[in-house]
Amino acid sequence: MITIKDLSSKLGVSPSTVSRAVNGNSGVGDEMRNKICRMAEELGYIPNLSARQMQRKSRFLIGLIIPDIRNHFYNAIASVLAARCRDLGFQLLLSNADDDPAMEESQVLAMVEARVAGIVITASPRPTERTARLLKMVPSLQLLRRIPGLTPAAAVMDDTSGIRAATEHLLGLGHTAIGYVGTSDGISVGASRARGYFEALAAAGMTPQPAWTALEPPRARNGLVAVRRMFTDARPPTALILGSTEITVGGLRALKELGIAVPDEVSVIGYGDPRWYKLLTPALTCVRLPVAALAETAVTGVFRLIQREQDGIEAGENFVAWSDANLLLRRSTSAPKL
Numbered sequence: 001m002i003t004i005k006d007l008s009s010k011l012g013v014s015p016s017t018v019s020r021a022v023n024g025n026s027g028v029g030d031e032m033r034n035k036i037c038r039m040a041e042e043l044g045y046i047p048n049l050s051a052r053q054m055q056r057k058s059r060f061l062i063g064l065i066i067p068d069i070r071n072h073f074y075n076a077i078a079s080v081l082a083a084r085c086r087d088l089g090f091q092l093l094l095s096n097a098d099d100d101p102a103m104e105e106s107q108v109l110a111m112v113e114a115r116v117a118g119i120v121i122t123a124s125p126r127p128t129e130r131t132a133r134l135l136k137m138v139p140s141l142q143l144l145r146r147i148p149g150l151t152p153a154a155a156v157m158d159d160t161s162g163i164r165a166a167t168e169h170l171l172g173l174g175h176t177a178i179g180y181v182g183t184s185d186g187i188s189v190g191a192s193r194a195r196g197y198f199e200a201l202a203a204a205g206m207t208p209q210p211a212w213t214a215l216e217p218p219r220a221r222n223g224l225v226a227v228r229r230m231f232t233d234a235r236p237p238t239a240l241i242l243g244s245t246e247i248t249v250g251g252l253r254a255l256k257e258l259g260i261a262v263p264d265e266v267s268v269i270g271y272g273d274p275r276w277y278k279l280l281t282p283a284l285t286c287v288r289l290p291v292a293a294l295a296e297t298a299v300t301g302v303f304r305l306i307q308r309e310q311d312g313i314e315a316g317e318n319f320v321a322w323s324d325a326n327l328l329l330r331r332s333t334s335a336p337k338l
Helices: 004-011 015-022 030-043 052-058 072-087 101-113 129-135 159-172 188-203 220-231 245-258 275-279 291-310
Strands: 061-066 091-096 118-121 140-143 154-158 178-183 213-216 239-243 267-271 285-288 320-324 326-328
Touching (some): 004 015, 004 030, 061 101, 091 101, 118 291, 159 239, 178 220, 213 220
Parallel strands (some): 061 091, 118 140, 178 239
């Protein structure tokens, strides 16, 4: 990391002047302050806001930045990650960025300032350039999503095979009118999941119908609106795949409000496997996510990067570990009624 001494040397001013400027103290003219702050920004200087004792403690923090703590998947994986970090003598520092690039940048900055040992991040689809620069200052690993320009290390899931298996299951039951409501393809996982649906239909010699396909940001409201539109159409599908946990919540609500019986009128496959899926009537068939495997992979990966940094090895290795999703059959799917 760039230090005050480095800035002092490059600018030809005393370390105390640099310190006063970057910390907003008096005694530095505006012109010099602006010059120092511009140089600090260009070189990626991060003020150390902690005392030496606090730095020693923060070496045992691992940062986790996720887009939606309300989402069952992220809630579950944060819980598993926290437990694994505790087993290794570390504490998990959790932040919820809500897929907001500016909020995400401020959270990454706060973690770098706190001198965390490493960061695990499910980044927003379009992170800022500063976020990318900040993440290069600390061992970091992408979780679930892979965003170009960020750290190459990642713990990800085979989203394509999970949705492909769901589509193939419905095709095997005799469905030819299969709807899909999933995460927008501007997010890497959204594109991967949609690919599984499209590939399975293509292999069966079928063409996707625009009226039966919706790719939306992963929010319950979007699932509600998309499914409501799909099933008030003149020719609704006989089967439905929901491609995120939040979209599943909204989609099920829409079917209930419309009075559509599952699986008698429509077969449904949800995404993720929160415990309440088993309590539905009928219990929901779903694409079950490898939460424990992903958490274990993320912990192993970020600690590998931390160890490499401690050993003085560049942390640019392309560490990508995959975990498999699988289809869990329950009672919400059946052959279409003639």
